[in-house]
Amino acid sequence: MSASTSDRHPFIRRLETTVALCDRERAALERLPMQLADIRADQDIVREGDRASRSFALLAGCTCTYKVTNAGKRQISAFHVPGDVPDLQSLHLTTLDGSIGTLTPCRVGFMPHEALRDLCHEHPRLADALWRGTLIEGAIFREWTVNVGRRDALSRTAHLLCEWMSRLGAAGLAHNHACELPMTQAELADALGLSTVHVNRTLQELRRSGLVVLTGTALQVPNWALLMSFGDFDPTYLHLQTGAPARPALQG
Amino acid sequence: MSASTSDRHPFIRRLETTVALCDRERAALERLPMQLADIRADQDIVREGDRASRSFALLAGCTCTYKVTNAGKRQISAFHVPGDVPDLQSLHLTTLDGSIGTLTPCRVGFMPHEALRDLCHEHPRLADALWRGTLIEGAIFREWTVNVGRRDALSRTAHLLCEWMSRLGAAGLAHNHACELPMTQAELADALGLSTVHVNRTLQELRRSGLVVLTGTALQVPNWALLMSFGDFDPTYLHLQTGAPARPALQG
């Protein structure tokens, strides 16, 4: 199955938040070979140690990057939302140093490295935009280290929820500070460096304080400014554009 | 003060671990405008919120990237060794989302973004090598999240020491598993997400077990394999070349 224009829209949309694409660039992106795949929840898309010859754009659904320690504990180091290219690093690093798995059913588009390299060399502005994407990912990793290392469970969790809402908002998947939160408490725990039990208690406290409304997989934030301050959240590190197109749903 | 060939050697050496430079590329690197500066210990080189028009190569000494939370706690998210370009991200991200400070007296070489952009567009292989460098940095961030999130104080600290030794080794600054460890226990604590007191006790235990010999600022590892296994350390994520030139000092 090969990706149509509408399939690859989240990926192109993401690039457009950085560069205004010219016709040539847009055409090259439309022409980029992209093999579609639909993947169930809780499946690995790539595994630690793999040597990849392609990367994938996440077109629908959510994935995470994780590692498992020798002691058998799992740490999630990143969540991904539609438009991300979670393993673009493998374009320049031969061996994957972590696994990427689905949190929900996902639609992904595999792009051969060869085609990506050609794209980059013929369209330097697209190369810069892709590079930029990996740099933003890096900025998020840094913030996660801060979050896990220096914030207590309560503000750490609040911070993660703020980031999640902001990134989904930038992808057009959050409105009025409401979005899906499709991961289990065990997955949140692995992302936060906490135990499942403690995440459960922490979420309860966030609910009790009225900071979040969590019903099933739906997250809503009644007072965004309050949650931001509670989670010590400053969105600078996400490097969302301040202009019109990048975050249409999260003002106020 | 402008950098001579020997000044910029650590920077070029690093690129050479990835690509075999042709004469044109090497000449371009030698010609790259680079303004030298010597900076005392405990000084910020760039600050969170800055809008940079240049990046710097670290030529001698050690620096760290850090953030301070609203609660006043500091988290170091990266250490840098000679050859690194700690703020290369600012080439594509307008606002710096963290500060970079010196741990020791440092020599750095500032490179204007304009010159770096020209270099990248005229020498795509150098662009790829620089991109690759930022991806490795990203891989290290991920591992730090795992370290801080899911390893107890003892193996967390051991892991950090393993990484430090490996990276200094790759820079030619470690031999026979001995190197400098120029940071204070408070700085280690900020990197590990622990308190200074606990780092002190943890280091004592590592010494008592004979895993490390720490005298002043000198670190020595009598049994490298043992420390690696103790720190759950797998160097894959550092993406050091397995070939001859990249890690000359750490076999065995």
Next chain:
DNA sequence: CGACTCTTTGAATTTTGTCAAACTGAGTGG
């Protein structure tokens, strides 16, 4: 309904943090 997974609860335990003070060693100025 029954089998799951996911969430919630309670109690005991462990790890790590906090606070306060003493110790050490390398400068510094009298």
Next chain:
DNA sequence: CCACTCAGTTTGACAAAATTCAAAGAGTCG
């Protein structure tokens, strides 16, 4: 050369945060 300072390390006692273990509810899907 000696007090003095200062940053860094070390120690002890106590407190707080988070983990672990075990078990009970809730919700969902076939």
